[in-house]
Amino acid sequence: MLGTGLCGLQSDLELDRRVSINAEISQTQVEFTARHTIFRQNEIFDSIPVICDGWAATILKLSNGRRQILSFLLPGEMITCRLLFDPQLHISVDSITDGCYRTYDRSQLRSIMSGSQNIFDRFLSVYSDEDRRGDQLIATLGQRTAYERVACLLLDLWDRLEKSNKVTANRVEFPLRQTHVADATGLTPVYVSRVLNEFRDDGIIEISDRHLHIFDMEKLRRLAA
């Protein structure tokens, strides 16, 4: 983890497990419960929310009612770096599990950023990662088959969770429902079920008890193309 203890001040903001700042930033903490919309498309924010506990998803709703999950938010992650610069959230955020978020004042964050090239660049690097993941998702949805999409999603989450040491013995907490996987991959819940079951029957993974177990990582990575 980069930057722990920077500035040597009080409260702790950790971004995507890559930037953390100790500084005197005013923050408020808010609890949320599973399966609710916690931020709505087009809300205006003077502060930056960061999920500090639980899982959530960013969602874009189309005019016709269909919904696409853009990303899953894991504990410690900002909704999107864009909020640092653009007060209007153009996406919704739904909670997946119970949890809480903290909000940090934008102007304070920005003055901290402009005070340190170092911190500034770290935020930008988080932003950059966010973009890369977005571009990868575009390519995945445009070019990959259902099996590949599901494999990619599982691996993406796995790799992120592994970075924050949430993986033990090839097993990790996995609170997503199949509808979440469906909304993220552009597939039908019914078909997601078939894909996951086939992965299970092939001895590649198993999802049970809100946990994901990967038995054959190599095969899964090969499947993700």
Added chain:
Amino acid sequence: MLGTGLCGLQSDLELDRRVSINAEISQTQVEFTARHTIFRQNEIFDSIPVICDGWAATILKLSNGRRQILSFLLPGEMITCRLLFDPQLHISVDSITDGCYRTYDRSQLRSIMSGSQNIFDRFLSVYSDEDRRGDQLIATLGQRTAYERVACLLLDLWDRLEKSNKVTANRVEFPLRQTHVADATGLTPVYVSRVLNEFRDDGIIEISDRHLHIFDMEKLRRLAA
């Protein structure tokens, strides 16, 4: 157009038709010809290229050889704002028509940006737009049918070209081949042909002579859902 004449200095950088700076920035101009890769995935840049004439496309290549067009670059547009902060280009750029690009020194641009909150915010707003379009594309590829995808693409391009006054009498230059449309929508060239022909037969649009003519805008917007 915002910001023309800012700083009252020499050369002209216009971004996405939304930010333009007159300042003493060193730049070099490079010509390119149609149908070539002009920047390669993973190149490192000390300068920011801006397409100043002609069309190009940003492309992500997958391990298995498939390719996804992430965006079309119209005259005046930066490859991606990310390059302002991250020297590594993680995508390729292919030219579509003949044209040219200029490159601007990153550190110079950044010092201009840090010298003016105003200019800084404008760059960020361009960046923000880039992201929004990315998110829309994710939703389109994940949730929309072939007809909707093609309609969305045509409208997106149309709206951007209209903003820069390139549309006259419901007609606009349109140098894309059907393979470009296919790579951008995640469809097959063959199927794109069928979709476009159906649009034509329904009296909605016509593409001929490298121009796009929209006869029934309302119907097209309805099709785009």
Added chain:
DNA sequence: CGTAAAATTGAGCTGTCTCAATCAATGTGG
């Protein structure tokens, strides 16, 4: 003008969806 690239068209196939029914898990109120 000749050659290569792009577009069109037809026929047939397959990956993914829809609909519908059943079963399992999770949450809730009495």
Added chain:
DNA sequence: CCACATTGATTGAGACAGCTCAATTTTACG
């Protein structure tokens, strides 16, 4: 703590959107 209600997962059968392959025509380019 159990019964019921709700939500999520599984499975089967059938349909269809979009793909593949291949042949032909049209357009663009050197």
